[in-house]
Amino acid sequence: MAEKVVLMPQKQPSEDLLVVDNLHVDFLNAERQVSAVRGVSLHLKKGETLALVGESGSGKSITALSILQLLPYAVRSEVTGSIRFGGREMIGAPESEMKRIRGNKIAMVFQEPMTSLNPLQTLEKQIGEVLTLHRGLGKAEVRTHVLELMKLVGLPTPEKRLNAYPHELSGGQRQRVMIAMALANDPDLLIADEPTTALDVTVQAQILKLLKDLQKRFGMALLLITHDLAVVRKMADRVCVMNKGLVVEAGVTKQIFDAPQHDYTKHLLASEPKGEPLGPSPDAPVVLEAKGVKVWFALRGGLLRRVVGHVKAVDGIDVTVRRGQTLGVVGESGSGKSTLGNAILRLVNSDGSIRFQGRELQGLAERDLRGLRKDIQVVFQDPYASLSPRKTVAKIIGEGLRIHDIGASTAERDRMIADILEEVGLDPAMRHRHPHEFSGGQRQRIAIARAMILKPSFVVLDEPTSALDMSIQTQIIDLLRDLQQKHDLAYLFISHDLKVVRALCDEIIVMQSGKVVEHGPAKQILTSPREQYTKDLLKAAFDVVADSDPAVPSSDMGTIHRIVS
Incomplete structure (x- = not known):
């Protein structure tokens, strides 16, 4: 039986920047053929935001990659249909023409920044390469523009990070570098594939607000691929809902959210992390106890590369986790959340005491730690x-x-x-x-x-749901909760998604600049926070790109104009 498709009546734009017509993408191998995209059609004009939403594997990213002819080389593919950008056919276009378009007319922010950034090049080199390649700027001009772009996307102390490498940044900071690279040449079309997945809620709101202001000023079109329906509601003019390679419903955003017609769309809108954290029993034993944990990274300068200061990523933190408990660690990108988790796992050197089931881990040789690794596991962010x-x-x-x-x-x-x-x-x-x-x-x-x-008996979960769509998030949270109940597991749950934290964590610590600014029961912190920093996090989490958010300051818009003009 054919898949039901619901297309709401729409007024066809008079001048489309991008037109995708009956796109099919098939991946071929010796054994079988996989139809990743099946007859997708969409259109987008300058200044408009179109959101592609759907569960993982629905064909959203493959559709976007087809526009730039960036489908995986390792897999033989067959692309049919039509993709017209600015009136030019993209399917079958010569590579020389695609090189002029990529990064210049069409830019893309990829989902996983760590695999998209070159680990051997500094931030200045990677961001500056876009400006050098497409605009032929000199070294001094490139450095000026790179600094301005880094400031725009919210990278702290950009002057000190010009010579930094991707592995020295947090996941959210790496994503901001990707966005800076994409915006460098004022593209006509920005394809954003989960652009805020790795960002904390406050920076997410800032980045999305920045993108909206850039659109308004320069008429840039935005193709937004995301599983975050709160972002879609605030950002998109129109929505295409994809399932199993098909666009099953398309229409104006308000219509889709207020009166969805397709069962799959209704399923997506009803998906949100649910349930209550289990919480430990009153007499639950302590599984992990850390006291005074410090992780300081040396800053070196001068001809002899002497230590001139320290980045205090984790600065004297105490952590206690009991059997059956989920301790949430929240805070902005760069606050030290992941570094704290890595210190507890003994993946980075640290000072202070870390005891697992009563045994001190600090000072243990790797061969002694190896026997404990089975009981102490981790799920990384990327x-x-x-x-x-x-x-x-x-x-x-x-x-x-x-x-x-x-x-x-x-x-x-x-x-x-x-x-x-x-x-x-x-x-x-x-x-x-x-x-x-x-x-x-x-x-x-x-x-x-x-x-x-x-x-394992103790698991560090470092943003384990950040790359998942909403319905899969719910399934994973239920799975983690079931495993916890069955095996009496202890979790250290690191996340910037406070909706997920609310559903899974019974206790929370809030981190800022390497320190704990608030610590207590999850219900208390989520409903009656004491610190202004926590209040700001909560406001950003539950009011994404709110209409009341302040616009980008005029000084910042002037910077944007200098970069792209």
């Missing part, structure tokens, strides 16, 4: 960077089983891998594929499966 591209999913998930000698045979281990894949919502038959064959959300579920298969 699943694509943390999954080996050369290994199949079965080998990635089963690696811990082999290292810790779990499972009596290869067949038993394979059964355990299949079971955990099913638990996290993936087809066990997909275990012989590689990470690049999965969507961002599916890769995150693979990362969760890798951690949970070892049945």
Whole structure:
């Protein structure tokens, strides 16, 4: 039976910047053909925002990549239909023409900044390359514009970060670098693939507000790919809802949200993290206790590269987590959340005491820590960077089983891998594929499966739902809660999504500039925060790009004008 499609009556724009007509994208291999995009049609004019929404694997990102002819080279693909930009046909256009368009007329912000940025080049080099390549600016002009772009996207102390590398930034800061690169040449069309996924709520509001002001001033079109429906409601003029490669419903944003017609659209709108945190029993033993944890990074300068100061990423923090408890760690990007988690995991050097089940971890040799790794697991923020591209999913998930000698045979281990894949919502038959064959959300579920298969007692969850669409977020939260109840797990949950924190965490610490500014029961902090910083986080989280938000200051708009003119 054919998929039902609902297209609301719309007035066709008189001058379209982008027209996609009956686009089909098929991935081919020796065994089968996968239809990733099936007859997608959409249009977009200058100054307009069109949102593509849908669950992971629905074909949103493949549609966007087709516009720039950036489909994966590792997979043989067949693209049919028509993609016209400014009246020019993009399908079949020569590479020389595409090079002139990419980064100049059409720019893209990718979902996973760590894999999009060059780990061997400084921020100044990478942002400046866009200006040099397309505008031929000199070194002094490039540095001036790079600094202005870094300021615009909210990177702190940009002068000190010109020579920084991507690994020295937080996930949110890396995403801001990507946005700065995309805006550098005043594109006619900006394709933003989950542009705020890695950003904390306050910076998310700032970035989205900045994009809206840029559109208003320069008439830039925005193709927004996101699973955050709150962002769609505030940002988009029109919406295309995608499911299994099809646009199943399209129309004006208000119509879609107020009166959805398709069952799938109704399903998306009804999806939101639900449920209550379980909380530990009153006599639950302490699983992890950290006292006075400090992580300071040296700043070096001068000819001899002497230490001239320190970045106090974590500055004297105490943490206690009991069995069955979920401690949430929230704060803006760069506040030290992930660094605290890495210190507890002994992945970065730190001062202070870290005790796991009564045993002091500081000072233990790696061979002694290895035996404890099974009980202390982690799910990282960026699943694509943390999954080996050369290994199949079965080998990635089963690696811990082999290292810790779990499972009596290869067949038993394979059964355990299949079971955990099913638990996290993936087809066990997909275990012989590689990470690049999965969507961002599916890769995150693979990362969760890798951690949970070892049945740990303590798990650090570093933004585990940030790359997931809303309905999958709900499933993952339910899964984490079920696993916690079944095995009495303790979680350290690092997140900027306060809606997810509300559903999973029974206690919260709020971090700012490496310090804890507020700590207490989740209900108390989320309903009656004491500190202004916490109040600002809550306002941004539940009022994304609010109409009452202040516009970008006139001085900032002047900076924008200098950069793009």
